[in-house]
Amino acid sequence: MLALWIGMAVLAAVFALFALWAWRLAPQFAQAQQRFEQEDNTTAANVRIFYTRLAELEQQRDDQTLSAQQFEEARLDLERSLLSDSTAAHKKALAGPYQGSLWWSLAIVAAMVLAVVAYLNTGSSSNVELYGVRQSIEQSGDTSPAHYIERFEAEAKRHPGNADVWALLYPLYRDSGRYQDAVGALSKVITLRDAQHDPALLAELAQAKFFASGRVMNSDIAATLNEVKRLDPRQPTMHSLLGFTDFTQGNYQGAIDHWRLALAGQSNNADETTLRQGIALARQRLAQAGANGSPDSPSNGNLR
Secondary structure, three states: OHHHHHHHHHHHHHHHHHHHHHHHHHHHHHHHHHHHHHOOOHHHHHHHHHHHHHHHHHHHHHOOOOOHHHHHHHHHHHHHHHHHHHHHHOOOOOOOOOOOHHHHHHHHHHHHHHHHHHHHHHOOHHHHHHHHHHHHHHHHOOOOHHHHHHHHHHHHHHOOOOHHHHHHHHHHHHHOOOHHHHHHHHHHHHHHOOOOOOHHHHHHHHHHHHHHOOOOOOHHHHHHHHHHHHHOOOOHHHHHHHHHHHHHOOOHHHHHHHHHHHHHOOOOHHHHHHHHHHHHHHHHHHHHHHHOOOOOOOOOOOOO
């Protein structure tokens, strides 16, 4: 985070240097513009053209190629043209080189202050700090899950409203067997991201609750899975979990059906391999049960 503020300060300093440089050069540009306008001979050239054209008209009148009325009309047009050109060439006096500089300076400072305030309110400064924590862990040489958890938990205490830190803690808790903590972390992610209708996250939550309950299906988990089914009937994590519960209860055909649906929506190669192995094992158990003449046990894990 310190690096971010240093970077912002450096940018502000560079901007200030450019502004001061322009402010310092303003008198020179004003003097150059003044000299240009003083040396501008556009009006004199227009007057010379006027007299040249007037002489031509007089010559045409004397040669009787123009009538007196035509001459007067042409002379009036020529005078109007000169008057119009002289008016257009008249320039407004230049303002002082520093006129308005105070207001511009105040506007620039106000814009910078508003930018900082807006960033503090809507920016991701906590994510910048989180990135710094990850970098420091990698550089420390201790990349054990316990170290990650310790550092991220400290960051979560500092920024409990940052969904990203909880999203990082969730897989660490899950893979460390801390399923109850995993449920808490994922619940915070769903709440903070307003993802109560995200079937993938809800299915992950149901799976975490299932393992936290000692792999026992209960009404809370079933309700979560029912919501997932309503949102996405083919959600792979949901079918993977239901297939597991069917398998443990001896409903091998139900496990096969759920795992095949999970396999159809799976994009992770490792999970695909696990699902294929599970399907093969369920088919083997189903064949053994058929050879022994034992019917499949009814599944209590199916959604109703």
